Amino acid sequence: MKFATKAIHAGVFPDPSTGAIMTPIYQTTTYVQKAPGDHKGYEYSRTQNPTRTVLQENLAALENGSYGLCFASGLAATDAVMKTLSPGDEVLSTNDLYGGTYRLFTKVFQKYGLDFNFVDMSNANEVGQYISDRTKLIWIETPTNPMMHIIDIEAIVGLAKSKGIKVAVDNTFATPFLQRPLDLGADMVMHSVTKYLGGHSDVIMGALVLNDSQWAEQLEFLQNASGAVSGPQDCFLALRGIKTLHLRMQRHSENAAAVAHFLRKYPRVDQVFWPGFEDHPNHVIAKKQMSDFGGMISFTLKGDDIEEAKHLMTKFKYFQLAESLGGVESLCGHPASMTHASIPREERIKSGLLDSLIRMSVGIEDIDDLVADLEQALS
Numbered sequence: 580m581k582f583a584t585k586a587i588h589a590g591v592f593p594d595p596s597t598g599a600i601m602t603p604i605y606q607t608t609t610y611v612q613k614a615p616g617d618h619k620g621y622e623y624s625r626t627q628n629p630t631r632t633v634l635q636e637n638l639a640a641l642e643n644g645s646y647g648l649c650f651a652s653g654l655a656a657t658d659a660v661m662k663t664l665s666p667g668d669e670v671l672s673t674n675d676l677y678g679g680t681y682r683l684f685t686k687v688f689q690k691y692g693l694d695f696n697f698v699d700m701s702n703a704n705e706v707g708q709y710i711s712d713r714t715k716l717i718w719i720e721t722p723t724n725p726m727m728h729i730i731d732i733e734a735i736v737g738l739a740k741s742k743g744i745k746v747a748v749d750n751t752f753a754t755p756f757l758q759r760p761l762d763l764g765a766d767m768v769m770h771s772v773t774k775y776l777g778g779h780s781d782v783i784m785g786a787l788v789l790n791d792s793q794w795a796e797q798l799e800f801l802q803n804a805s806g807a808v809s810g811p812q813d814c815f816l817a818l819r820g821i822k823t824l825h826l827r828m829q830r831h832s833e834n835a836a837a838v839a840h841f842l843r844k845y846p847r848v849d850q851v852f853w854p855g856f857e858d859h860p861n862h863v864i865a866k867k868q869m870s871d872f873g874g875m876i877s878f879t880l881k882g883d884d885i886e887e888a889k890h891l892m893t894k895f896k897y898f899q900l901a902e903s904l905g906g907v908e909s910l911c912g913h914p915a916s917m918t919h920a921s922i923p924r925e926e927r928i929k930s931g932l933l934d935s936l937i938r939m940s941v942g943i944e945d946i947d948d949l950v951a952d953l954e955q956a957l958s
């Protein structure tokens with residue numbers, strides 16, 4: 580089955596009792612048993628729920644993995660992964676990490692004895708020196724947020740495999756339509772389903788996909804034992820969103836390319852960060868491991884004035900000022916005062932996250948309207 584067919588059909592079947600073509604929302608907590616222990620595979624909805632099962636199988640198929648697990652949010656999914664580690668274990672992670680993941684690692688799990696090392700992985704050759712005997716997991720995010728660095732998944736896997744270290748990839752920005760880390764040798768994919776997979780800014784959810792049956796069993800245990808599961812209504816919405824993932828990602832990518840090229844020519848704009856530019860430092864890797872460049876871009880203004888950037892963002896008509904990304908509608912955000920405000924300014928600037936940096940999640944509206952909106956705001 581090819582990707583677009585999987586998005587619509589994988590794991591999905593007509594409801595056996597009525598023939599309903601859409602997976603029903605099994606809004607139930609429990610399931611009647613014929614005799615004690617004699618049931619149809621469902622006992623209690625924290626443990627299993629039929630709507631969730633269909634979504635989990637669909638997600639596993641999209642990422643070419645064997646096991647899919649859904650959680651109440653992307654961070655709940657990551658939380659479960661960290662709980663499979665033990666005190667003294669070390670996680671090597673990218674330095675340009677989603678802020679919530681950084682907070683979970685440093686403010687929650689560090690005090691339980693896990694160690695985290697955040698390093699620049701945009702040059703994979705330099706990552707080996709940070710691996711120690713205690714390194715158990717490498718956690719990658721690519722493209723990164725908001726600087727749009729690209730990390731070479733295959734090269735990192737190459738470093739990790741011989742040492743028995745697992746590699747997990749946060750594939751939220753790319754989605755399996757553009758990038759399939761398991762095919763590149765990674766052990767696990769994590770998703771904030773909240774973003775492109777859900778795609779309509781109406782669901783908070785997370786997911787994991789993997790092949791290792793033992794690790795999957797541990798995670799299934801944690802899904803039930805810790806209980807941060809996604810509800811059936813949310814699973815239905817995610818399934819509905821995924822049915823158009825391929826079409827949306829094509830349009831997101833096309834529109835972002837057009838916006839990136841427009842911005843780059845605009846006199847007031849300084850730098851545009853988009854991996855599709857041939858002179859992007861990681862363009863070659865992006866081309867190798869992604870089928871297109873996705874819907875995210877960021878840019879800075881000449882003079883790097885924070886007030887000017889903030890003012891500009893109140894002038895957009897279609898690029899709504901909001902956190903999050905990956906919905907059908909275009910959004911813009913100002914990392915310095917929003918998502919990354921908690922990082923000290925000096926550190927922020929050092930990692931290239933300038934005062935005037937604006938991040939855009941380019942939606943699937945008509946590109947003429949989006950470009951006209953940018954033009955009127957910038958002028």
Ligand SMILES: *Cc1c(COP(=O)(O)O)cnc(C)c1O
Binds near residue numbers: 653654677679771
């Ligand atoms: C949003 C996001 C997360 C966290 O997911 P939630 O669903 O908000 O918990 C993790 N990684 C990336 C890259 C994200 O954009």
